[in-house]
Amino acid sequence: MDKFDVLSRYFGYTAFRKGQEEVVDCLLSGGDSLAIMPTGAGKSVCYQVPAIMLSGITIVISPLISLMKDQVNALVQQGIKAAYINRSLTDSQYDRVLKNAAFGAYKIIYVAPERLDSSDFTNLCRKIKISMVAVDEAHCVSQWGQDFRPSYLNVNKFISKLSKRPIIGAFTATATDEVKNDIINILKLNNPKVVTTGFDRPNLFFSVLRPEKKDSKLISLLKGRSDKSGIIYCATRKKVETLCDFLIEKGFSATRYHAGLSNEERIKNQDDFVYDRKTVMVATNAFGMGIDKSNVSYVIHYNMPKNLESYYQESGRAGRDGQEADCILLYGASDVQTCRYFIESAEPNPQLTPEQNEAFKQREEERLKHMIFYCRTSDCLRGYMLKYFGDEAEENCGKCSNCLTKFETVDVTIQAQKILSCIIRTGQKFGAAVISDVLRGKKNEKIKYYELDKQSTFGIMRDAEQTEIRHIIEKLEEQGYIIFVGAGKPIIKVTEMSYPVLKGKAKVKIKKTIKIKSKKKTAEQAADSPLFNILKQIRSEIASKKGVPAFLIFSDASLADMCKKLPVTPEEFLSVNGVGENKLNQYGDRFISAISEYAAKNDVIPDNQNSNKLNKSELGSAYEPWIEKETEKLRFEYELGMSIGKIAKNHGRTRGAIRSRLKKEGLIEE
CATH class of the missing domain: 1.10.10.10 (Winged helix-like DNA-binding domain superfamily/Winged helix DNA-binding domain)
Incomplete structure (x- = not known):
């Protein structure tokens, strides 16, 4: 299989997104790469496609247990052998994963950076063939990044212990020039191909509000999103607690997440949110990085974060499936005081000199200033952020609260x-x-x-x-x-x-x-079609039986594409974004049946050439039984060399219906 076969078969896409193919080609050719792509741009595909094609195992270093679990569940659903190693495993589970890995049972293994110090894991990696090491959230390696984690400094030490240096790929959503240079130098990337796709997320609507009463405004925002999944970020644990209780009292399906909770409660609450048992997650910034829930349709910051890097990454949890989503910041003057207090009271980093700690503090204050100005600017919000990250931007994006004011x-x-x-x-x-x-x-x-x-x-x-x-x-x-x-x-x-x-x-x-001005159509205003709700229900039933989050079956974007294309054959179903062969084989029959039934009842069928819905009367007998005379005419037209499109037009049927009949008649192969 080539890279396009892998992309189509396992991930259900016919083409790479911007920047993905460059990274994939570099890694497949044996070169190191640094990919800087916004959340939702498909960074994981950049290392998962090469991982499937390379002969050995790929080790993915990831900072959060939740991310590993979601990524591995998604890979397994797609028919890819994968596992994870972190503290959530029991001793027997850990031993089983090591044993399976030694026998080559996996193509991809996710590990926490702390695991790289384990002698058991290191000894295993010395014995097996490691083709590639993918470092996710690579900005964590830099002391100048917003999420510096000392454990990431173990990555290069781990790589040096392997019998042969593997390909190294580093991936992050945000990185200033200083952080980018740190990633390259600390990970010792060998003449890496640096791919930066730009930071814009066109499907996100950015808004800054300055309400007199935040709680009242929040309630009004949530009322229009009662059936949507969303995250509300707060600056402190105390605010998370009081706000979550307040929302529950008001009848919202909310849960909470912060570092002060027990590990068991954090896992339970996160699972409730990921599995759609709770629609609202109220959390501190302890929740967010690496969360792979694709159907988050809004992120609301109840308090202003202390820098734009954190804000962009946290707001980027919304709209990962490409659907329209809202990113709303509720700004208040007291937020500035809270952020300045956090900066002033932060404990010095023992791994830095006093001079470095002071320089870091000054850097934090400078970042805070840019965050404050973002909240107060009357210029385009999207443009302000893109320029901050060194990207180009238009004067008016037409899709933020300032551009519509x-x-x-x-x-x-x-x-x-x-x-x-x-x-x-x-x-x-x-x-x-x-x-x-x-x-x-x-x-x-x-x-x-x-x-x-x-x-x-x-x-x-x-x-x-x-x-x-x-x-x-x-x-x-x-x-x-x-x-x-x-x-x-x-x-x-x-x-x-x-x-x-x-x-x-x-x-x-x-x-x-x-x-x-009146706001353009955004996530909370978009009305779901009846078919979309039918497909959501089917997806929910399947997910419940399998014990996995619904979005791992199909994303909302895939369901929306089904509503647009109305696939009624396996071949047409494969044309849906996010549908690969494995998902077709597992779920195709049930979704195709539901779509066909809906199309027949509502007198609509798809014209797959232009994805428009046409009335049944315009296409004649598209859903009528085949008769012998029509079949003879079909065979005659095909043997004359007439195109499938022309035959479909002559018979008033879809291309998919013609192909299916030709296959049944033995005129074309499966």
């Missing part, structure tokens, strides 16, 4: 002068809340204690709303006129840029919302 540019120079003057006259010792109170003339205890009510700027913006002043302060920071200094509740200091404004030599302009 109308702004006007307004001159706020006078207001800016008042704010900047207040900051200076109060000694540059206070934060945004105090500055706002002084400007609005609020005589609270703090104002009186510091005698700020005696300042000349006290009450000079008495008629302004607090939200207006805070918004202008945010824009002044974004444009570089002021900076926030310190953790927790930072104070504001002016920059050199502010003085020309105060002297009337420069103007300050900001964008202001004037009207919000």
Whole structure:
């Protein structure tokens, strides 16, 4: 089999996605590769296809038990021999996997990085043929990455112990230039082919909301998604607990996940979510990396993450199957204080020098600044993120909350002068809340204690709303006129840029919302077709009997493609995205039968040339029994050399129906 045969037979696709073929070709030719592809771009196919074709075993190093379990279950469903080794296995299960591996029972073995120190595992790998080592979530090897894991430093040490150096493939969704260089150097990749496909996820709709009451807004968002799977990220364990209880009290099917739970509860709650027994997962960032659930249709961040790398990776849990999905961030000013507190209170990394720890802390603060600006920008949200990662972006993506919002540019120079003057006259010792109170003339205890009510700027913006002043302060920071200094509740200091404004030599302009357009069709608005729901029910029944998550049978994207193509023959069923020979053999009959029944009842059949649904009356006897006279005509036309498409048109039948009849008549081979 060549690479396309493997792709079609096992994975059900007729063509590689962007970047996949380059990586596959490199690995098959014996070269190392580093693939930087966004979540949902198909990184796993890049090493799974070569793993099937190479003569030995491929070791996949993966950070999370849940990822290994999901990936192995998916591979087994596709007819590929695979196993995983991690702490979830009992001693007898572990021994069995080692024994099977020694006899060549697997093509792919997933292992946790901590396992690379095990003498049993290392001794096994010295004896068997390791063709390739695939390092998933490779950014974990870098101390500058957002998920540095010291155990990943064992990877190169493990490889050096093998009798022969295997091919090495490294894979990650996000990597700055510094992290990319770390991956190459620490893993000692040999002149690797670096493939970066771009970070854009066109099927994701990005939105930043600033609700006065987050809980109320969250409830309204969830009500429109009651039958969808989604993740809600919170900044703290305490918030996960209270929010999960709140949602359950409101009648939502929710569960929770954070590092403070017992291992047993984490596994149970995650399984409840993955197997669709619970539709909402409320979690900290302990839940996310490597979660392979394909039908997550929304990710809501209840709190702002501390950097864009984390946000993009966590929001990328949505829409992995290619379906439309929403990524919503509920932003509040207190989120900034929480993130700054986490940065300031973080324990130093013992593997770094004091200078390196300080540099890392400064890097974290710089990342936080970009995250804050993302939440406050009036520019395209998608474009902001893509540019941050060094990618190109259009000015207007047409698929984020900012691009569907109308702004006007307004001159706020006078207001800016008042704010900047207040900051200076109060000694540059206070934060945004105090500055706002002084400007609005609020005589609270703090104002009186510091005698700020005696300042000349006290009450000079008495008629302004607090939200207006805070918004202008945010824009002044974004444009570089002021900076926030310190953790927790930072104070504001002016920059050199502010003085020309105060002297009337420069103007300050900001964008202001004037009207919000209606949102384009997104995940929660897309109405499921009756057939889609029928197929979902069949999928659920099969998954329940097999004891696997429903999306491992077929993804939502595959079901949607079935609704579009309406396959009524095995050959047509193979044309559905995500349907390979193994899944055709296992599930084809039941799905084809349901589709055929639906098509007949609703007077629609597919025209597989253009994937449009045509009325039965337009195609005559497409679903009528074959009669002898028609069969004779069919044989005559085929023997004349007429194309199947032409014959189908003459008979008012589908191409699939003609092929099936020709096979039955022995005119073409199976």
